[in-house]
Each structure stands twice: as C-alpha cells, then as structure tokens.
Amino acid sequence: MNWLTDYVKPKLSSLVNRKEPPSDLWTKCGCGERTLYVSDLKENLNVCSYCDFHMGMDVNSRLKSLFDNENYELIEVPFENNDPLKFKDLKKYTDRMKAAQKKTDQKDAAILAKGEIGSTKVVVFILDFNFMGGSMGQFVGEAFKIGCQNAVNLNCPFISVASSGGARMQEGIVSLMQLPKTVAAVNMLDQNKIPYVSVLTHPTTGGVSASFAMLGDIIIAEKGSMIGFAGKRVIEETIKEQLPEDFQTAEYLLEHGMVDMVVHRKELNQTLSKVLSFVKK
Numbered sequence: 266m267n268w269l270t271d272y273v274k275p276k277l278s279s280l281v282n283r284k285e286p287p288s289d290l291w292t293k294c295g296c297g298e299r300t301l302y303v304s305d306l307k308e309n310l311n312v313c314s315y316c317d318f319h320m321g322m323d324v325n326s327r328l329k330s331l332f333d334n335e336n337y338e339l340i341e342v343p344f345e346n347n348d349p350l351k352f353k354d355l356k357k358y359t360d361r362m363k364a365a366q367k368k369t370d371q372k373d374a375a376i377l378a379k380g381e382i383g384s385t386k387v388v389v390f391i392l393d394f395n396f397m398g399g400s401m402g403q404f405v406g407e408a409f410k411i412g413c414q415n416a417v418n419l420n421c422p423f424i425s426v427a428s429s430g431g432a433r434m435q436e437g438i439v440s441l442m443q444l445p446k447t448v449a450a451v452n453m454l455d456q457n458k459i460p461y462v463s464v465l466t467h468p469t470t471g472g473v474s475a476s477f478a479m480l481g482d483i484i485i486a487e488k489g490s491m492i493g494f495a496g497k498r499v500i501e502e503t504i505k506e507q508l509p510e511d512f513q514t515a516e517y518l519l520e521h522g523m524v525d526m527v528v529h530r531k532e533l534n535q536t537l538s539k540v541l542s543f544v545k546k
C-alpha cells in the first residue's frame with residue numbers, strides 16, 4: 266500500500282475540492298437589504314416577503330401565474346437572426362444573442378401565448394427582462410404585431426406585460442422602427458374594437474414606455490415598479506431641478522394620472538379577470 270497515494274492524496278483532494286454550497290440557493294432582494302431563499306421567493310411569485318419588492322420574473326413563471334389553472338398555449342413567432350449593422354461593441358451582437366438564448370432558453374425577449382384569464386379568452390405578449398434587458402428589436406416588434414393580429418382573429422382582448430430597458434440599440438434604426446410598428450398594431454386593435462390591457466412591471470423604460478406600453482385602454486402597473494422614459498438622474502441633469510423621491514414609481518404615476526391601477530402581483534390575475542369581465546364583448 267502506498268501511504269502517499271492511498272491515504273494522503275484523497276485527504277488532500279477532499280480538502281481542496283470541498284464542494285461549495287450551490288450559489289443559486291440564495292439571492293439578494295432588489296431592496297439590497299435581505300438575502301432570500303430562492304425556492305421561498307419562487308413560491309411567493311418573486312416578491313420579497315420582507316419589503317414587498319416585486320423582483321423580475323422569468324417568462325414561464327409569469328405565464329403560469331397569469332393564466333387560469335396555469336393553462337396556456339404558446340403562439341409561434343418566426344425567428345431570423347437580425348443583425349443589420351453587424352454590430353460589435355465589447356462583444357459581437359450575434360454572440361450576445363447566443364449567450365442570452367442559452368441563459369433564458371428563449372429565442373428572443375418576447376413570448377406570445379393564448380389561453381384564458383378569469384374564463385375570458387386572451388392573447389398575452391410578455392417581455393423577458395432576462396433576455397438582454399427585455400430590449401425591443403425586430404423580433405420583439407414582430408411578436409407584438411403577431412399577437413395583436415391573433416387577438417383580432419380570435420376576437421378577444423390583448424394583454425401585454427412589459428419589463429424593458431427600451432429599444433435594442435444593437436439593431437440601430439431598425440429597433441427604433443419598432444416604436445411606430447407597435448403603435449400601428451395598437452391602432453389596428455382599436456379599429457377592430459379589441460380591448461388592450463397593458464401591464465407595466467419593474468422596470469418599464471425607454472422605447473417600450475414610449476410606444477405600446479403606455480397605449481393600453483387600461484394600464485395596470487405592478488406595485489413599486491419603476492416606469493419612465495429616461496432615467497431620473499439624466500432628467501435632473503437636463504432640467505437642473507431635483508425630482509421627488511418617488512418619481513417614476515408606479516404609485517407616482519397613478520397619482521399623476523398616467524396609469525389606471527397599481528396592483529400587487531398576487532392580485533394581478535384576479536384584477537385582470539375583473540377588468541376583462543368589464544371589457545369583453
């Protein structure tokens with residue numbers, strides 16, 4: 266028996282290769298105060314049980330939480346790689362896309378589904394903040410348009426759930442063209458008398474807030490979400506004035522008539538059910 270290889274080496278390697286506890290068991294709350302147990306957080310729809318901060322939600326959990334009995338059907342959106350500028354900053358845009366696809370298991374930042382909420386048939390469009398900050402490029406604009414067309418064809422209300430940093434700058438002017446495109450799609454809903462409910466979640470900013478997100482017939486914001494166009498600091502520096510502490514929060518926007526309702530995430534399905542019962546034909 267070799268004492269070195271049979272006894273000392275395993276002892277040493279067990280010390281060196283000691284397993285770290287998995288890092289995805291815990292996460293920090295957006296308030297920065299608390300460390301939360303991931304499974305508890307998921308159970309609580311990603312709302313911090315200490316400060317009630319509504320943290321980001323992955324699209325699958327969002328879909329499950331929205332539809333009756335977690336029951337829905339995805340609507341296919343044709344995907345093509347779109348890199349009109351052959352854009353590259355620190356990384357190539359195509360590489361950023363690949364990394365985001367791997368991370369989220371989604372093709373791009375938008376997802377479409379149909380099902381029932383409060384027994385009303387609906388088409389739902391969701392932006393995934395985990396996918397490049399929920400930014401809107403060609404795919405996202407197209408998905409929104411297809412969603413609206415589906416709602417028209419099915420003659421049912423359309424719901425969008427936004428969380429976004431804005432237009433996808435890597436696609437240059439093509440991303441900006443999604444603003445009028447989504448606005449035109451909302452107009453199409455209007456012409457066909459299809460109700461459009463826009464749900465704003467944390468954060469909804471930039472080109473998304475400057476287009477379809479603020480055009481809902483009814484606009485619902487999740488409690489505490491940050492909603493605005495440019496950031497608070499940028500505005501303060503431009504207008505040389507100090508802005509109130511709660512500027513660009515859902516509650517501030519409600520007070521100033523920009524949104525119709527502020528809702529706790531746990532009550533979102535119920536609130537939507539009620540709203541839909543008012544607007545359905």
Ligand SMILES: [Zn+2]
Nearest residue numbers: 294296313316
């Ligand atoms: Zn918290």
